[in-house]
Amino acid sequence: MKLYDSKMAPNPRRVRIFLAEKGIQVPDDQVDLAKAQNRSPEFLKINPMGGVPVLQMDDGTNLAESVAICRYFEETHPEPRLMGIDARDKAVVEMWQRRMELNLFSTVTGCFRNTSEFFKGRIPQVPEYGEVCRQAAEKAFGMVDGFLADRKFIAGERYTIADITALVAVDFAKLIKLRVSPEQKNLARWHEAVSSRPSAKA
Amino acid sequence: MKLYDSKMAPNPRRVRIFLAEKGIQVPDDQVDLAKAQNRSPEFLKINPMGGVPVLQMDDGTNLAESVAICRYFEETHPEPRLMGIDARDKAVVEMWQRRMELNLFSTVTGCFRNTSEFFKGRIPQVPEYGEVCRQAAEKAFGMVDGFLADRKFIAGERYTIADITALVAVDFAKLIKLRVSPEQKNLARWHEAVSSRPSAKA
Numbered sequence: 306m307k308l309y310d311s312k313m314a315p316n317p318r319r320v321r322i323f324l325a326e327k328g329i330q331v332p333d334d335q336v337d338l339a340k341a342q343n344r345s346p347e348f349l350k351i352n353p354m355g356g357v358p359v360l361q362m363d364d365g366t367n368l369a370e371s372v373a374i375c376r377y378f379e380e381t382h383p384e385p386r387l388m389g390i391d392a393r394d395k396a397v398v399e400m401w402q403r404r405m406e407l408n409l410f411s412t413v414t415g416c417f418r419n420t421s422e423f424f425k426g427r428i429p430q431v432p433e434y435g436e437v438c439r440q441a442a443e444k445a446f447g448m449v450d451g452f453l454a455d456r457k458f459i460a461g462e463r464y465t466i467a468d469i470t471a472l473v474a475v476d477f478a479k480l481i482k483l484r485v486s487p488e489q490k491n492l493a494r495w496h497e498a499v500s501s502r503p504s505a506k507a
Numbered sequence: 508m509k510l511y512d513s514k515m516a517p518n519p520r521r522v523r524i525f526l527a528e529k530g531i532q533v534p535d536d537q538v539d540l541a542k543a544q545n546r547s548p549e550f551l552k553i554n555p556m557g558g559v560p561v562l563q564m565d566d567g568t569n570l571a572e573s574v575a576i577c578r579y580f581e582e583t584h585p586e587p588r589l590m591g592i593d594a595r596d597k598a599v600v601e602m603w604q605r606r607m608e609l610n611l612f613s614t615v616t617g618c619f620r621n622t623s624e625f626f627k628g629r630i631p632q633v634p635e636y637g638e639v640c641r642q643a644a645e646k647a648f649g650m651v652d653g654f655l656a657d658r659k660f661i662a663g664e665r666y667t668i669a670d671i672t673a674l675v676a677v678d679f680a681k682l683i684k685l686r687v688s689p690e691q692k693n694l695a696r697w698h699e700a701v702s703s704r705p706s707a708k709a
Contacts, residue, residue, distance in 0.1 A: 354610065377595065
């Protein structure tokens with residue numbers, strides 16, 4: 306088993322934090338995104354979508370998509386539960402994980418992809434759309450601050466995969482110069498709490 | 508239990524097909540998106556993100572996000588399995604579901620959102636980004652055609668939630684005037700097969 310990883314990109318960090326919370330160690334192989342190694346013919350055989358992370362399993366299966374990799378480890382190493390406990394709870398955690406992904410993570414990364422020097426020439430950038438994403442990301446910061454007014458973590462009283470997605474998004478937002486504002490006291494309190502967990506270093 | 512639904516939008520159809528495959532009936536409440544009922548203060552109390560579908564559970568929980576609603580019914584009504592069987596299979600199905608969502612569904616709906624009359628004045632549209640989405644959607648049609656060369660369904664030999672996401676995306680693509688081309692024989696064969704299931708009428 307091997308994890309195709311990149312320290313540069315936000316998605317692989319989601320999986321690294323998830324693994325750290327579970328206390329699982331998986332050998333890694335760093336893919337050099339700056340050199341477009343993820344777009345090489347060799348890597349496209351591993352993941353035709355060209356993304357990292359990818360978990361290469363012992364039977365040769367190449368499992369791509371961060372949340373799918375997390376799902377595998379949630380099933381094989383259930384404790385601590387990061388994707389919910391019973392039917393209702395699993396669904397509620399999935400709702401919050403998706404809300405964090407669609408409204409926060411995707412808007413932050415959408416802004417970065419469409420406005421950064423890094424992606425210039427790599428994808429068709431539309432800076433005007435990047436600005437739409439930036440405004441949506443700013444709004445999402447405010448919404449998440451509101452959601453956190455009455456609970457400890459994103460999906461309730463327990464740390465879950467929804468916190469991981471949100472943490473990685475908030476940290477990555479520095480690259481689009483978006484930070485937690487002093488008035489966002491709930492978001493700031495939560496960010497300090499999740500950042501102080503050892504897994505945040507992953 | 509009640510499903511806030513809309514016959515107009517693609518996401519609720521994913522849940523309706525999923526329920527039809529499981530043989531589950533849930534009373535529905537139609538939300539009028541044309542009249543922006545989903546943006547009314549009453550509806551935003553049910554789902555602050557303003558999206559449909561939402562499953563209102565008997566304990567009062569409002570469960571939003573299509574895939575989270577599917578997850579709930581997969582847990583409570585396991586047969587037929589639409590989200591995988593064992594750990595590896597669940598992860599592989601989730602990978603394909605997400606690939607269909609990120610590369611096909613999101614590009615089709617991203618084009619529609621940024622170019623349609625319907626969304627004019629409702630969201631900040633960026634037509635240039637809509638065209639980027641259209642090209643990505645066209646490319647995704649070709650990729651899915653390739654993936655289907657060696658298997659019956661998107662995630663392998665069994666019908667899964669990945670087929671549902673892909674079917675809804677391909678059907679919704681008519682609204683951006685994108686259709687399966689005659690050369691895409693695998694995609695056409697698959698589309699005919701999944702469209703002929705009774706659930707496709709949902």
